[in-house]
Amino acid sequence: VGRSAASASQQQKQRSNSDADDASSIHLAGPSHRGSAGDMLVSDLANLLEETVQLLERLAEVHSTNKKKSIFLINNYDQVLCIFQERRVAGKEVNRFAELLLQQRELFVEEELLQGFSKMIAFVQQTEGQFARSAAGQEKKADVNQAVVEGLVREFATSWKQNIELINRNVLSYFSNFRNGMEILKQVLTQLLLYYTRFQDIIRKVYRGKPPAFSKDLVSTTVILAEIKKYALSI
Template sequence: MVQQSTLVKMKYVLFFLNDHAPSVASELTETYADTMSRLLVGVFKAYHTALFKFVDESAGRTDVVAVEEASLKASMFSSRVKPTNAFALGDRDKVVENAVAPPILVHMAQAEGGRWPYEALFRSTQVHLVNAATSEYLFLLDFFKAAEGSNPVRVRELFLRIFAKTLSLGLEQLENYLCTCYDAIGLLLMVRLTLQHQQVLQQRRVPVLDTYLNRVLLLLWPRVYAVLELNVQSVKTAKPKKLGNVELHPHYVTRRYAEFVASVLALVPDAAAAGAGVYGHMAALRGALVELLDKLADNAHKTAKDKCVFLINNYDLVVSVVQERKIESDELFDELLTNSRDKFVEEELLSHYGPLIGFVQQAEAKQRTIAGGDATIPLDSAKVERIVKDFNGQWKRGIEHINANVMKFFSNFRNGMEILKQVLTQLLLYYTRFVDLVKKSWTRPPSFSNDIVTTQEILYEIKKYSRSF
């Protein structure tokens, strides 16, 4: 800057004028402040106007979690907005890693013909301001220290006179953008950038932008909350019939939710008290999604098993995306996934081994009503024999069908293998309990004892499938 290269060498002239002609020194200070004020506001206005021609919009008004299928299809064919950008963080967080990197040069941007998300241009403009403010403040401390009586407060006042119009311009430009911004990820990135720029100025011991950056945050946070609330309301007010076909695989609303939550939680500043409000909105969004998934399951699927499969696939998607992004696990979805898996296991076993399972449950319930639950109860010999022979004739085929169903129902292979393991383990437990009941009721081997499949045979068969676990 010309101040550092030329004017600072003339500071002793100002010292002399301050001692011998204070009115002239004061007039010189006023002239400098007015000139620099006009110069800076012109530079930053021109830079902003030129730079923001390269903005690439990442989210629009319809980019909410629970968008209707018709709007979703329309956005896919729109060249104005890229649908995936609104929810997937991707490499957008690199802008935070490069928070204090040199600003984008307009002529280079024009030559490259590239486009950037708003937060990248915001970073460039703000780091330009931070660097200019640092240089100017240090110059003022050095050059005007005699005229201002070595008083940092007076120097700060002089700085604000110089930068007042530029700072007002920056706030006005930001406020105009925020009125039509629906990009929660971009907003949180801008919050993170502003917090980092505050730290940089603290390290440089340059306090003159404290108020400005605080006002930037005061503009950003309410808009963050407003956009989050739009997403919450989109899920709460969603009409299942307008959300497309509901099959067994994860619904597109769940996929958008998982990406959105993972991105937002990855960006919430740990030290920012205002960030606590984000978690409140995320909790509301989570609750709304759980209710919506229940509605979709009830409306689209008739059997309890199909409902379980649909819910498992959706819960698993959320858990998988969160784990993949290395975000702290959501205990609610972990619990919902576990409970739905348990229900599916029972439904799947009942569809193949219903008579055996029903018999075990009824016999054990009856046994518990007798003294201490250890007493032997009489069993219907004909019924037991029928169950034994039915099981002997179809148990392997049942396992084959279970394996085929799991492969068909669950798109996530890891999730499917966990469920298959759980189903086969539960089958073995039910059968072991059945055999124990038979042993307690017959002091001698019954006539159908040769038809009783041993648990070792079942274990051997399970091991064939467990190679994939």
């Protein structure tokens, strides 16, 4: 009887150890399985994100101009980010759309400024390029046409206020999110001020110590900034 009891006890102990081993195996396998499913989910979400981006880009192509494409993408990227913010989403998905929004804002800024200041912007970019190449010895000293400069100075002096007012109306009508629109307006007007400052720098370089007669028509950047503040409340 004693041997039978001992044998039964030993068998029960072996079964208990076996059950414990099985439980341990299941426990160890669990996280690995969940990790695999998690990886698949992350991969699916990443694919969904890229598919969404590509869909928006395809839909943007329906619009006829680069400016309209940017407006469409800005509104949609901003809407996605607003939803992320409401749902407290954080991570690379948010960063991805934030980067796309920033890129499209920069493109829109340049497109919007071309509407009223295209000649001055083209002059600044071309002349700065000539200065850079001349400094590098790639071409002779930059030659600036005084009549062209004078025309640009007077054109800006007579139209800059009206063009800023037009920019303000455009931006506020293009973007459904007021906060987003105000940030873009600030960006557009700040870029305009930078372009005009660069334009004045070119004039100073060309006419060192001998300001031309049309210099009196140059608009002070302080005056421009004061006007900008009337529209861009956050500046």
